[in-house]
Amino acid sequence: MAAPINDTHDASLRSWVDSANEPGCDFPIQNLPYGVFHHEDEDEDDARVGVAIGDMILDLSVIADAGLLEDVDADDEEDIEEDVSAPMLNLLMCSEPARWSALRRRISELLSDGNDELCGDASLMEDALIPMSEAVMVMPAEVGDYTDFYASIHHATNVGSMFRPDNPLLPNYKWIPIGYHGRSSTLAVSGTPVRRPLGQTKADDADPVYGPCKLLDYEMEVGAFVGRGNERGEIIPIDEAEDHLFGLCLVNDWSARDMQKWEYQPLGPFLAKSFLTTLSPWVVTMEALAPFRVASLPRESGDPAPLEYLSSKEDREFGGVDLTVEVYLSSERMRAEGMEPVRLSSGNFRHMYWTVAQMLTHHASNGCSMDPGDLFASGTVSGPEKGNRGCLLELTWRGSEPIELPTGETRKFLADGDEITMKGFCERDGYRRIGFGFCSGVVLPSVMATV
């Protein structure tokens, strides 16, 4: 079941890390997302687990080594120091939710105003708190398998109506959380530039050609990391799905629309999606999200109820996440002229037709084994309004309604030099706002030629 609200979510909690208390800060003490980082003077081999607090990173390997996390382990088989000293979150992800919860509670305690176990030790403080500005974030997990869903009915309907005007939403959509296997080797962390891919594209009245993608797009998605997995041949019942989820991040599923259109029949998207998929570095835990859980999207009159294996009272009442996601663009010229990025869209993850629990349960419903660190993304998060659309394909309606930038430049799809930045945050009266940080990337010209 979904993690409950507890003392760690109390809005009155403050940290002795001052920056964490500032209004609008993504990483107050109520958030405590995990990431993997190293100091800019170190190698990637030195990466270990950290927690974001204000504009600092708490190095969990240092405080575990200092004995401050000892009470988190319930028995000798657990070794929190080993888990947080790894260059990936996978070891931590293997745990039971009770241990994740114990670790969160202990970190909250250590960072709270009035607790001096850590902040009272100047030498330890020096080692344990690293300014984000001096840190390099790396991939939060070693992702064995990556899956991409298609869970926004608004996105599916919009895209479907462009590619199949007579048949926008296929008959299976309201029964199955549609998804496809993705490519884990092309996942990368925020900040990785995206090289405009080469591929086959075909104009309506000509033979196909191999060359640079002309219709490069982003997709604003939310990613979910699997915690404990299941054995091959076993399923994950819907009531247990949340216990297998570690947390969420932001995902930019860069897409080559012209390649996609030509290649995707009959086996689905392939090279149009496997040149780069970017993740935000901080994983916001399911427990941190507890105050922001909302009912799943109500079914409209005439819509089928989810089949029993995808249905639970808990999921209906709390399966959704009230998570606002925003996309910003800055062109090379905008940056040269010192302009701020423009916001292209603002959507909400609660508008998805399928919940993260339904996606995970469906994924394992055939006995497919899920492993700790496996990632599934939601598909483009679009909502009912035009301003909610999470990709350019929808926003410019396949290029027919170009977007005008403050420089006077226009965009149907992405140009070389464009930088896309995604942000996400949760707000609710009576609770501290928590944020996801950001997920960004700049478009580099293709190796063959610029377009």
Next chain:
Amino acid sequence: MAAPINDTHDASLRSWVDSANEPGCDFPIQNLPYGVFHHEDEDEDDARVGVAIGDMILDLSVIADAGLLEDVDADDEEDIEEDVSAPMLNLLMCSEPARWSALRRRISELLSDGNDELCGDASLMEDALIPMSEAVMVMPAEVGDYTDFYASIHHATNVGSMFRPDNPLLPNYKWIPIGYHGRSSTLAVSGTPVRRPLGQTKADDADPVYGPCKLLDYEMEVGAFVGRGNERGEIIPIDEAEDHLFGLCLVNDWSARDMQKWEYQPLGPFLAKSFLTTLSPWVVTMEALAPFRVASLPRESGDPAPLEYLSSKEDREFGGVDLTVEVYLSSERMRAEGMEPVRLSSGNFRHMYWTVAQMLTHHASNGCSMDPGDLFASGTVSGPEKGNRGCLLELTWRGSEPIELPTGETRKFLADGDEITMKGFCERDGYRRIGFGFCSGVVLPSVMATV
């Protein structure tokens, strides 16, 4: 370019391992495929690299430790002993083809009649040669990403005509090696039973239901292991593709046809394919296959020539592999009555529309990074004749032409207790026949109910 024929392929070579010289043996000294194994008395942690020779396995970690492979390493950065002591072929796969070739030459020398470096040392022999009957084969590699192609035009046309009678072969088929990302967590080695999956299926005139798959099928495929990879953003030119290929194996892409039909639009097969995919344990190297390379499938009049990035003289002349693949079935009752399995089909890998080099080059053509140990399968190997069809969907034409078994039982699709065994071998006048061993699995009842 494709590995050339050399002394190691000489048909007159004989081994002092007598069983390797028997006619019809899959593993003569001309083959020397690699696999990962441990003794039945050992744990999976003890697995290491071996070479099949007759009915024995040569333990490469033992002979490397004895110093017999020293000349294989060209410099201090290479460590053959480390590479072959790993519980996976990935380290060996990272090498340049020249090193693979040096290792093959050295193993051929050590196993040749007249060479007593190994067989002259009784104590070493005892350690280094393990009877296959006492060995457990495990996954040959740690597969980061798995891809499934659709490279048989006969299969694509047959299946297309069932699912889309008005439009069997889509317009992109003759331009693009169509493929989709698969699920690496559900790859397993030959001998792993397949649990009949649960999933959503839908009869034409009813709402969908969640339950055991009723139309379980196999697909006879050939898998190719990537050796050296490419960096993200780089491509693999067609002329260099063979240098990035380590070897081939047999693949059974178990398929749930009823689930596939209901789920596959618009993003392709998902849970219908990700409950189990079985690999044969021995990887036959591209060098071992040198005598059996043939021209790629000639294009028919009116067919487009492959685009330049998928085209080379070398690939046209030697891109194909003359590899016979066979599928056998035995029902539980057949085994109880002591009957031999029946052969369902015999096809040939040379009938594929796209070569392995074209598949790899296309896969990386968008800058997708390929890593050592990544696997791509060919898609069902079907040929022009009915007897060449590589799955039951085609053989029974969607169940309309059931197959009769010697017990009087009939099969439209697989029944619980059925065992599918795939075999593969290459034959050519003047050369020793080499084989792939086999890839097998028994169907277990679903966890929910039997059908």
